[in-house]
Amino acid sequence: MFAVVSENYDILNDLLSFGIHRKWKRKTVELSEVSEGQKILDCACGTGDLAIEFKKASGKNGIVIASDFCEDMLSLAAKKAKKNDISLNVVRADALNLPVESENFDSASIGFGIRNVEDRILCLREMARVVKKRGRVVILEFGNPGGIMKILYRIYSLFIPLLARLISGERQAYKYMTASIRRFPTGKDFVELMELANVFSSCRSHKLTFGIAYVYVGIVK
Numbered sequence: 302m303f304a305v306v307s308e309n310y311d312i313l314n315d316l317l318s319f320g321i322h323r324k325w326k327r328k329t330v331e332l333s334e335v336s337e338g339q340k341i342l343d344c345a346c347g348t349g350d351l352a353i354e355f356k357k358a359s360g361k362n363g364i365v366i367a368s369d370f371c372e373d374m375l376s377l378a379a380k381k382a383k384k385n386d387i388s389l390n391v392v393r394a395d396a397l398n399l400p401v402e403s404e405n406f407d408s409a410s411i412g413f414g415i416r417n418v419e420d421r422i423l424c425l426r427e428m429a430r431v432v433k434k435r436g437r438v439v440i441l442e443f444g445n446p447g448g449i450m451k452i453l454y455r456i457y458s459l460f461i462p463l464l465a466r467l468i469s470g471e472r473q474a475y476k477y478m479t480a481s482i483r484r485f486p487t488g489k490d491f492v493e494l495m496e497l498a499n500v501f502s503s504c505r506s507h508k509l510t511f512g513i514a515y516v517y518v519g520i521v522k
């Protein structure tokens with residue numbers, strides 16, 4: 302599914318979110334509190350936008366590994382980094398079985414990826430395993446807004462698969478996307494899942510754009 306959408310992934314991201322996903326990714330990096338020279342692992346990196354933001358924040362001495370299990374996504378991430386003269390290390394890896402030694406990174410991130418993995422708790426544990434003690438695991442994911450935004454967002458969600466089909470010819474993947482967002486635990490429910498993983502000393506959620514997205518931050522025990 303991800304290979305099929307990869308070619309039009311960026312353009313659809315920009316159009317369907319009105320470009321707001323870029324702001325959410327910058328906020329994710331800010332909440333990771335990454336600093337110059339740090340080492341970061343971005344899981345399920347897709348076409349690399351979040352990994353590139355991490356590289357900008359960690360400076361020329363920072364090391365960012367962008368990992369994903371989809372070759373087509375990875376090659377787009379590598380191309381984008383090269384075009385922007387950004388040094389990224391692109392690696393094929395399953396977020397549920399990271400081929401990395403424990404306590405290796407200052408932070409690990411996953412953007413719009415954890416919703417799609419087969420075992421979310423295992424994914425959280427894997428990410429925490431590879432991060433140093435007191436380092437951060439940051440998760441950017443869609444939420445389900447409440448109040449009036451809930452109605453507006455639900456209506457908009459109905460059009461997403463149609464818009465995706467018009468722009469890219471692909472509808473099924475975006476139908477899956479909107480359905481999976483509706484089922485995904487939001488805010489305190491996802492924080493409970495993080496607590497259940499039992500690998501964080503503290504877990505917090507940050508609401509973005511009326512709860513259309515959230516950043517979750519776990520401090521590794």
Ligand SMILES: C[S@@+](CC[C@H](N)C(=O)[O-])C[C@H]1O[C@@H](n2cnc3c(N)ncnc32)[C@H](O)[C@@H]1O
Nearest residue numbers: 303345346347369370371374395396412413414
């Ligand atoms: C919706 S895209 C998000 C891409 C990017 N992080 C972003 O924010 O735009 C989801 C990505 O997760 C990847 N993915 C899903 N499950 C994965 C897993 N178990 N291990 C590694 N990557 C995975 C897919 O290949 C896809 O590139």
